[in-house]
Amino acid sequence: MNDRLKKLNNSVWLGLGIGLLIPAILCAIAWYIIHHITYLAKADLLYIGGIAINAYTMQYFFKYNKENIGRGILAATFVCAFVFFAYKVF
Secondary structure, eight states, X not given: OHHHHHHSOOOHHHHXXXXXXXXXXXXXXXXXXXXXXXXXXXXXXXXXXXXXXXXXXXXXXXXXXXXXHHHHHHHHHXXXXXXXXXXXXX
């Protein structure tokens, strides 16, 4: 895994892409679970779990000195949090 990580370009845009892709996949799974399991119909906090995975991913990239990728993931986390906030308010 380290070999693949070393080959990655240390770019904020790559981090932004990673930071938006991972929560999108996890929130899609959460959406499917919420709409198909009646017991979890009001469990909107599953979306926050999908977004919180970015914290671990960001820490992983910071550990291997890919700071710009980590910064992109952090920016994507704020975007996702804002979208969730807008979803809950409106």
